Amino acid sequence: MPFETLLYTAAEGVATLTLNRPHTLNAFNDQMIAEAIEALRQAERDAAVRCVVLTGAGRGFSSGQDLADTQGRGADFNLGDHLRHGYHRLIKQMVKMEKPVVGAINGVAAGAGCSVALFTDFRVASEKASFMLAFSKIGLVPDSGANWLLPRLIGYTRAYQIALTAEKIPAPTALAWGLVNVVVPEADLAAEAHKWAAQFALGATRAFGLTKRAMYRSFDLDLEAALEYEAHTQVIAARTADFQEGVQAFLEKRPAQFTGR
Numbered sequence: 001m002p003f004e005t006l007l008y009t010a011a012e013g014v015a016t017l018t019l020n021r022p023h024t025l026n027a028f029n030d031q032m033i034a035e036a037i038e039a040l041r042q043a044e045r046d047a048a049v050r051c052v053v054l055t056g057a058g059r060g061f062s063s064g065q066d067l068a069d070t071q072g073r074g075a076d077f078n079l080g081d082h083l084r085h086g087y088h089r090l091i092k093q094m095v096k097m098e099k100p101v102v103g104a105i106n107g108v109a110a111g112a113g114c115s116v117a118l119f120t121d122f123r124v125a126s127e128k129a130s131f132m133l134a135f136s137k138i139g140l141v142p143d144s145g146a147n148w149l150l151p152r153l154i155g156y157t158r159a160y161q162i163a164l165t166a167e168k169i170p171a172p173t174a175l176a177w178g179l180v181n182v183v184v185p186e187a188d189l190a191a192e193a194h195k196w197a198a199q200f201a202l203g204a205t206r207a208f209g210l211t212k213r214a215m216y217r218s219f220d221l222d223l224e225a226a227l228e229y230e231a232h233t234q235v236i237a238a239r240t241a242d243f244q245e246g247v248q249a250f251l252e253k254r255p256a257q258f259t260g261r
């Protein structure tokens with residue numbers, strides 16, 4: 001069934017997922033959360049897809065939870081269950097898929113939209129992009145993994161500051177703080193994000209996926225256990241055709257032709 005709240009295209013190893021509720025700056029309603037999870041699963045299952053681009057339609061990346069929708073649900077709305085059944089599944093899907101997810105951050109990423117943007121693996125931001133932990137403005141705590149990820153990305157000092165102030169972090173500051181990898185002019189964003197994605201899609205996909213797994217796992221491990229886990233992932237990587245090809249190409253002094261297997 002086609003998606004209604006997002007656009008999904010796939011070509012030349014790259015799946016592009018565009019959040020598409022621009023009249024709300026791509027606020028998440030239940031349908032968009034469910035469809036984003038399903039679209040990521042589709043990209044995960046499709047062996048021809050070796051990298052994913054996540055972006056937003058219009059001038060926003062995502063403004064987070066659709067507050068009009070939330071308001072309409074009245075006092076019985078259980079926020080905990082809403083998070084557990086929605087955003088948590090979305091964030092875990094992003095982290096568990098062993099393909100790089102490139103965020104093409106086209107505009108404001110606020111609230112849970114900020115969390116989703118930051119859980120992409122490589123972030124290309126437009127000069128018009130900004131990041132905002134909007135939660136405190138409406139009396140909430142950061143959610144959708146922001147409390148776990150942000151101190152790891154930028155340290156507690158800045159993470160707690162932006163949680164309290166809900167200030168909009170503009171793209172140049174986001175770059176200086178290590179929230180994004182690259183900042184480009186607005187007009188170049190799609191091409192630049194796809195350039196990176198196309199490069200990743202031609203890489204050793206299994207090794208990229210295992211690297212993502214090992215780095216996330218390392219957050220929970222001491223050095224001894226992390227070394228052991230690296231050895232485990234290296235054994236898996238060494239069984240791939242891409243490892244054979246990489247070594248062969250090196251010895252033959254030619255560029256490697258990775259197939260993602």
Ligand code: LHQ
Pocket residue numbers: 023024025027063064065066067068069070079082083108110111112113132134135137138140143
């Ligand atoms: C919106 C939204 C929006 C609906 C802009 N919803 N329409 C999880 C569990 C359960 C409940 C609660 O939440 C969560 C997680 C969360 O994500 S909490 C945080 C929710 N998000 C926010 O608090 C951000 C709210 N939005 C804003 O502060 C501003 O819109 C930002 C700073 C993102 C952008 O400001 P502007 O560029 O000035 O745009 P705008 O405010 O004029 O918005 C444009 C339109 O989008 C406008 O509609 P309209 O019909 O007037 O043109 C807004 O109402 C609509 N919109 N965010 N989250």
